[in-house]
Amino acid sequence: METGKNGLKRSMGVMTGISVVIGTVVGSGIFFKQGQVLETAGGTTAGLAAWIVGGLITLAGGLTLSEVGSRIPETGGIYIYMKKLYGEFVGFLTGWTQVAIYAPAIIASVSAYFAELFADFFNISTHWVPTIGILTLLLITAMNSLDNRIAGAFQVTTTTIKLIPIFALVIFGIFFGKADALGQTVHHMTATTSGNFGLAILATLFAYDGWATLANLGGELKNPRRNLPRAIIGGLLIVILVYVGVTYGIYRAVPANQIVSLDNEVPYTVARQAFGELGGKLLAIGILVSMAGTLNGKMLAFPRMVYAMANEGVLPSYLKKTNRAQAPITALWTTAVLAAILIVMSGADWLSDMAVFVIWLFYAATFFGVFILRLRDKKAAVKPNELLFQVPLYPIMPIVAIGGALFVLINTLIASFSMVLISFIFVAIGIPVYYYYKRKRH
Incomplete structure (x- = not known):
């Protein structure tokens, strides 16, 4: 079995990579x-267009990051990319933000959502939701502590299963729906909305988030220069088709104003129309499987970044320990413990929203990195490796990706200045941590 220089096993193929992308993106959103x-x-016309535009912006980001990842095929994702591009300090703040805020908050949110749906499906008291969420998280973490082929197989399986209810919604809506998918207008909007197409795109970009976590597994993919771009692009294309297809199917099945009034009950309404009460239950099971796969994908990817930082000597050395299966065991369980704490605390959803804003800040810098890397190669007269992926329509595609990232940041700044301020405070806490470990190393 091939082992990368980071000590982790290169045993994941392109299909596992695609499953990680789909699994981490397609959850509850x-x-x-x-x-x-x-x-x-x-x-409905503007709504469907928002999902398409959001998908295209995300795809531009995926294509751009694929070239960066192809040029830097190492475990650690954008932490390593930012370090190679902008130096150790910026790289550390990138990793710190993900380790301390982004990863635990999002893992906690997915676990909590899973627990709520699980409790509702089995008529369990909501009092047990935190316990169910933590137990689910511990089970997924235990599985990821084994050979990574087991977690990879689980990812492929759950990704396949989660597509079943999705296709059912699409097929029923398209062929049996009676509403007009396009041209409907929402007549009773709340005071906080006014048909703002830009904010609608922003909402879809949050739903598309999570695709970049595959970059954390660069050191465990077979032939990452070739397979990382294939997995990101292939996975994102499937996600876009799924999102647009489900949206079109729902618009065909349920009138626009009813969709807004039903809110979270929309999928169940469509399923009941198609298959009765049994359909609603089957869809709930499909969503539970979807969330389990999403949680597994995040636990598969995020701890690898913690491991990479510890391996670099910028986090406690115990976090770089691996077990007999060559899984980053201490990074896995430390991430799980932080997420478990957030499950118990209130405001985990708010923390995840804050984390998404911060990660897009680093996305923007990573997208810009493709220009830096090409300039470096040009100055050094380095010819592109035959296995190196190059983003198509350069420089248009990276510019679109950067524009999409700036769109997220500016709109979030306008919509929630206090959250942005707190986000930067959390990032700033990493500064003394960085200098502590820098002094310790020297």
Whole structure:
């Protein structure tokens, strides 16, 4: 079995990579964001366009990051990319933000959502939701502590299963829906919305988030220069088709105003129309499988970044320990413990929203990195490796990706200045941590 220089096993193929992308992106957002996007857009035509534009911006980002990842095929994702591009200090703040805020908050949110749906499906008291969430997280973490082929196989399986209810929604809506998918207008919008197409795109970009976590597994992919771009691009194309297909199917099955009023109940309404009460239950099971796959994908990817930082000597050395299966065992369980704490605390959803804003800040800098890397190669007269992926339509595609990132940042700044301020405070806390470990190393 091939082992990378980082000590982790290169055993994941392109299909596992695609499954990680799909699994970490397609969770609850596609099912529960329909009403919000439609209401914000103001109509079905604009709503569907928002999902398409959001997908294209995300794809531009994926293509751009694929070239960066192809040039820097190492474990650690954008932490390593930012370090190679902008130096150790910026790289550390990137990793710190993900380790301390982004990863634990998002893992906690997915676990909590899973627990809520699980409790509702089995008529369990909501009092047990935190316990269910933590137990689910511990089970997924335990599985990831074994050979990474086991977690990879689970990812492929759950990704396949989660597509079943999605295709059912699409097929029923398209062939049996009676509403007009395009041209409907939402007549009863809240006071905070006014048919703002830009904010509707922003909502879809949050739903598309998570695709870049595959970059954390660069050191465990077979032939990462070739397979990382293939997995990111292939996975994102499938995600875009899924999101647009589900949206079109729902618009065909349920009138626009009813979608807004039903909010989170939209998928169940469509399933009941198609298959009765049994359909609603089957869809709930499909969503539970979807969330389990999403949680597994994040636990598969995020701890690798913690491991990479510890390996660099900028986090406690115990975090770089691996077990017999060559899994980053201490990084895995430390991430799980931080997420478990957030499950118990209130405001985990708010923390995840804050984390998404911060990660897009680093996305923008990473996208710009493709210009830096090409300039470096040009100055050094380095010819592109035959296995090196190069983003198509350069420089247009990276510019679109950077523009999409700036769009997220500016709109979030306008919509929630206090959250942005707190985000930067959390990032700033990493500064003394960085200098502590820098002094310790020297």
